[in-house]
Amino acid sequence: MALLRFIPLRYKFWAVNALAFVSTLVLVLVAMGLELRSINDTRQEQGRELLHLWSGAQPLSLQGPLRPVLLNADDPALWVQQLLATAQPEPAWLDASVMLPAGVQPALGAWVSTDARGEGRAVIVQAMGFAEVFAQRAPVYAVAVFVLMLSVLFGSQALIRLVDRHQRSLQAMAHYDALTGLPNRVLAYDRLHHALDKVRRRGGYLAVLFIDLDRFKTLNDSHGHSFGDAVLKAVTERLQQRCRTEDTLARLGGDEFLLVLEQLGSAARAERIAEELLELLRQPLPLADGREVFVSASIGVAVHPGDGLTGDELVRNADAAMYLAKTRGRNGWCRYEPWLTEQAMQRFELERNLRRAMERQEFQLHYQPLTDIAGRPFGVEALLRWNSREHGEVPPDRFIALAEDTGLIVPIGSWVLQEACRQAQAWRQAGLGLQVIAVNLSPIQFLHVDVVQHVAQTLRQTGLPARCLELEITEGALMQDTSHAEQALLALRELGVRVVVDDFGTGYSSLAYLRRFALDKLKVDRTFLQGLPESASDAQLVRTIMQLGRGLGLQLLVEGVETEAQRAWLQAEGCRYCQGFLFARPMAADQLSRWWPAGPGAEILAGGQPLLA
Ligand code: C2E
Ligand code: MG
Ligand code: MG
16 A cells, blocks of 8 residues: 555556565465365375374275375385385375385375385375466366456456545645635645745746734634634635736635735735725625625734745745734735834744743732822722833733734733732721722733622622722623623623723723613723813813713713813812822832821722612
């Protein structure tokens, strides 16, 4: 089987049959040899019996298949006399090679003994020859060979087909992606190298497009993997619409696709194609089960020769450009630029160290007071800090997104929740008038993990009452999988935990969710405060948001209050709660214990009632 793999298909048939013929021949010869041996053994045995019968009686007639030759003492031939001279009363076997002259061949040997009168007698046992066996058994062998060859003939065809199919499927497995049928990484690189050879000879441009779906992981994890698979298939079909026969569209794994564009007239052409692909993907994607989904992608473009000379370099640079497109808000394309290489290396380093940060205990929580409009604190927001051995203090903006991309946010986030609850409970027990601890939850945590159970367990372990915990989630988390979000929020409310929409106003324009979900509080994003109180439009925006929140019975907190003028304006507008550098910056736990004023602290109201009534 293994050997067949290396023989070209058209020779395989002959090779198999020649092999079968030779093996049949060998088989026949072996069978004949075995048969010969068995016949000769029988003859030898029968020779002995004959000698025994003969020893007392008259000479026997010598017919039959055995063809033994009886010798007695009367024979004058010298070798006969010598042979008989060795005779003993007990029959002895003498091998032909020992005692027979050439004329008596072919013989196996002779049985010799003395008879009752003490005279020597011998029976020479004739050997059966190869030709003799063959002549006797030819018809049987012929039929056997015929049947064998016939089955080999038909069998070999079936076998070859089997081997070929096996070979082809092995090849397909090694070179094609099983889900989408697209070339995989191995074949993609192979084609890319060929294409590069061509472009080097003939000139022109070659482009590598690195395509990565946006937030595919969230979609996959929240809707299940078969849904994710269906989306990948639909995306493949969509992308194929824009591919020419000379282009190679490959799936590198996960939600990553690679498109190699050959024979391009200009580098700008690749950019236009990237734009067209994005446009195609923005259209709703019909799935096989009749559902429709919306996806978007980020594309990185690298063009030979300007953006890289080798295949590896081009793919790496397209990848770096894709990452830039992601950081610029996704759903777009970016062309490779040399500074990206440096950035990609830094990112790689950062990721490597982020993976180790947990075990090295490099994370710390800082706490920023949440206050009433007069600056009296009632709670704190826990904010994550990474003090890296290699990178120094890394701001959350730089590593939270990375932790989300790599899934590290799940263990990090659960540490944050645990630590924040533990600290808050410790403060409460120490008599600090802390009524609320706010913890940020990433959409990944909110959608992927069984958040309700996790929160309940953390509260049990730390002893913190549920009413003291606020979970801050962004609008994005609510919108990504609305039915899951709805259930999770209801279950959290049942636990007694409060849910806050963080950075309110920066995410989605759809406000319908405010009515639909069980929410407690809005945190107005700090960007709206920047123009206050001078900018009339900013003022109007904040006013409108506050009215909206009040109308829906939600508590409001304004983030990012930095100046006294802002505070005064907010107070005049009836805002009750805020957070900002004007009152306090985020600080370490021990610092906060010292900062926190003695006394009961501010009173907070939920739905018009004091929270800690
Ligand atoms: P956020 O949840 O909106 O947190 C408030 C951010 O605003 C904090 O930045 C805080 O330092 C900053 N801030 C507060 N008052 C002012 C102010 O008056 N002026 C200005 N300019 N900024 C102010 P920080 O700590 O850098 O955190 C940034 C973001 O990182 C957070 O925004 C949050 O989205 C995320 N983050 C922080 N910790 C965690 C965490 O434990 N888990 C998750 N998932 N995200 C976190
Ligand atoms: Mg927050
Ligand atoms: Mg915020």
